[in-house]
Amino acid sequence: MENTFLRDAQGKPFMPIGLQAHNSSTGTALIKKAVRAVKLYGGNCLETPVYWYRIEPEMDCYDFSMVKDVIEEAREAGLHLILLWFGTSKNGHPNYVPEYIKLQPDIYRLAQGPDGAPVPSLSVHCRETLERDKKAFGRFMEFLKEADGESRTVLAVQIENEMGYANTDMDYSAEARRDYEKPVPGALAGVELPDSGRELIGEGKEASAWKRQFGRHAHEAFSAWYHARYIDEVASAGKAAYALPCFTNVMVGEQGYEEPGLCYNAGAAVGRVLDIWKAGAPHLDFIGPDIYNQNRREYTRICRAYAREDNPLFIPESPIRGVANAMNALLAAADYGATGICCFGAESALDEEGNLLEECRDMALTMRILSAMSPLLIHYRNTGCVHAFAEDEFETSHYLKLPEYHVTAKYLRSAAMYTGYTTDTHSEAGKKKLQVRGRALLVQTGPNEFYLCGAGVGLDFYRRPDPADESCYSHLHSRQSGQLNFLSVEEGHFENGEWVTELVRNGDETNFSHYVLDGQLIRIRLNPNTGMSAE
Structure with a gap:
C-alpha cells in the first residue's frame, strides 16, 4: 500500500x-x-x-x-x-x-x-x-x-x-x-456489489440496466x-x-x-x-x-x-x-x-x-x-513493523510473535509490577497510572531496536531459539535471553524527526519489564549477543 x-x-x-x-x-x-x-x-x-x-x-x-x-x-x-x-x-x-x-x-x-x-x-x-x-x-x-x-x-x-x-x-x-x-x-463495467442478487434477475427488458448490474x-x-x-x-x-x-x-x-x-x-x-x-x-x-x-x-x-x-x-x-x-x-x-x-x-x-x-x-x-x-x-x-496493544475486555496480557523475539505485554491494571523508583506509583496520582486501560504502540526500527509509547503496559522480550540450537530450552529459560539483555533503555521524544534522550533507565527501572505508564516514549536497544552458544 x-x-x-x-x-x-x-x-x-x-x-x-x-x-x-x-x-x-x-x-x-x-x-x-x-x-x-x-x-x-x-x-x-x-x-x-x-x-x-x-x-x-x-x-x-x-x-x-x-x-x-x-x-x-x-x-x-x-x-x-x-x-x-x-x-x-x-x-x-x-x-x-x-x-x-x-x-x-x-x-x-x-x-x-x-x-x-x-x-x-x-x-x-x-x-x-x-x-x-x-x-x-x-x-x-x-x-x-x-x-x-x-x-x-x-x-x-x-x-x-x-x-x-x-x-x-x-x-x-x-x-x-x-x-x-x-x-x-462504461467506467463501472465489471463493478459488482456484494449480495446484490443480480443473478436472480436475468436479462429481461423490464429490468433497468442499473438493476441488471447491481440487483437489490x-x-x-x-x-x-x-x-x-x-x-x-x-x-x-x-x-x-x-x-x-x-x-x-x-x-x-x-x-x-x-x-x-x-x-x-x-x-x-x-x-x-x-x-x-x-x-x-x-x-x-x-x-x-x-x-x-x-x-x-x-x-x-x-x-x-x-x-x-x-x-x-x-x-x-x-x-x-x-x-x-x-x-x-x-x-x-x-x-x-x-x-x-x-x-x-x-x-x-x-x-x-x-x-x-x-x-x-x-x-x-x-x-x-x-x-x-x-x-x-x-x-x-504498512511495513509490518508497527504493532498495537489495546487492552480488550477481560484481557490481562497480549502475546506478539516477532521473527527474533517473543513479546509479552502485561496490562498493569491486572498484573502488579515493580516499576522502579523514578516513577511515582505510590501517591494517589501515581496509583491512577496503574489503573488506566493498557494501550501502546510498538515500532521495530531494527533487528534489535524498538520504540514503545503508551500507558499501563509492561513488555517482556524473549529471544526466540536459534534454529540450530540444541540447547534451546535452557537458553530460552535463562534470564539472559530476556529483556535484561539490553544495550540501553532511554526515555525521550522526537524533535524535528531526531531522537532526544531525556533519561537513561537501568537497574530497578529495567529489571522487571520495559514499561510505559502515562504516555511515555522509550527506546529499547536489545543486545544481539545473548552470550550463549548454539553448540
Whole structure:
C-alpha cells in the first residue's frame, strides 16, 4: 500500500492528529477554545468548517474574511488546518447553502422521494446547483492559494460533509428518472456489489440496466455514481485554482441493517459502493470514513474497507471521549496504516475553566501517544513493523510473535509490577497510572531496536531459539535471553524527526519489564549477543 501522507510547506509527510471544531464555531471566539483543546490532546491539526452562505452571502459577492481569520488563528498557535467546505451538503442537508439557493427551489432543486414529495437534500441531478457550488468552491480555493499558498497552514480541504440523500434511496424526480434509464456508465463495467442478487434477475427488458448490474443495490449504486460525479466536478474546479489535496468524508454504512436512506445517506461513499466512488471521483485524493462505532468488530471492519491501495485510511471524525475509541484509534494506526485521525467536538472536551474534562482524558492520552509516535508511524507505515496493544475486555496480557523475539505485554491494571523508583506509583496520582486501560504502540526500527509509547503496559522480550540450537530450552529459560539483555533503555521524544534522550533507565527501572505508564516514549536497544552458544 502506498505510503501516502499529507505534506507540509517543506514537502515533508505530515500525519494530522487533532480535533474538529463544532459546526458553528468558525468565525467566533469558540475557535480559541478549540485550539486550546487540540493543544491539550497533544495534537497538531484543527479541522474546522467554512460556510458557503458566509463566503457568498449574495450571488457572486464573496467575503473570505472568516477564512483569513481562522488561518491566522491556527498559524499563530502553531497548528495546521484542514478546512471543511460546507456547501451543497451537511449530513445530506442543504443547511449551509446561500439564501438565494434556498429561496429558488424551482431552479436549485431538492431531490424527491418515491412519493414525489421533496426530501431535505439537494439533487445531484441539478446542473444549476452544481455550477454554483463549483464556482464558489473555485473562488474559495483561489483565496487559499493567495492567502496560504506559501505557508501551507491549510493541509487539505474536505468537500461537503457526509453527502448523500436523507430519507430516500435515490432521487425520484423526472430528471433523475431519465438518468436512471440511461446505460450504466462504461467506467463501472465489471463493478459488482456484494449480495446484490443480480443473478436472480436475468436479462429481461423490464429490468433497468442499473438493476441488471447491481440487483437489490441498483438505486444505491445509481445514487453513488451521481454523487461521486458531482463531488468530482467540484474537486476538479477547486484543484484547477489551487492544487491542494481534496477529500470527502462519509456517514458510514456499517451500521444498523445497512439500507440506504434509512440507516445512512443514500449515495454516500459507504464501503459497499466504494468502488463506484473511486471510479466516479478521481480528483479526490482519498475518501475518509467518520467512525463513531465503538464495537471493535465494526470499527476494524470499516478500517479494512477504506484502507485500500487506492485509498489511504484517514479518519476525519471519531468520538472525542470514551475508552473504546481510545483503544480503536491505536489499531487504526498500527494495523490499518491510518494517515491521520481526528476527533469531533473540540470545545466539548473542556470545562468552563478550559481544563480537560475527566471523561476525555482517555482519548487525549491516546492522541498524545499517536502524536509522539507520528515520525515512526509515517516512516514505518504498512511495513509490518508497527504493532498495537489495546487492552480488550477481560484481557490481562497480549502475546506478539516477532521473527527474533517473543513479546509479552502485561496490562498493569491486572498484573502488579515493580516499576522502579523514578516513577511515582505510590501517591494517589501515581496509583491512577496503574489503573488506566493498557494501550501502546510498538515500532521495530531494527533487528534489535524498538520504540514503545503508551500507558499501563509492561513488555517482556524473549529471544526466540536459534534454529540450530540444541540447547534451546535452557537458553530460552535463562534470564539472559530476556529483556535484561539490553544495550540501553532511554526515555525521550522526537524533535524535528531526531531522537532526544531525556533519561537513561537501568537497574530497578529495567529489571522487571520495559514499561510505559502515562504516555511515555522509550527506546529499547536489545543486545544481539545473548552470550550463549548454539553448540
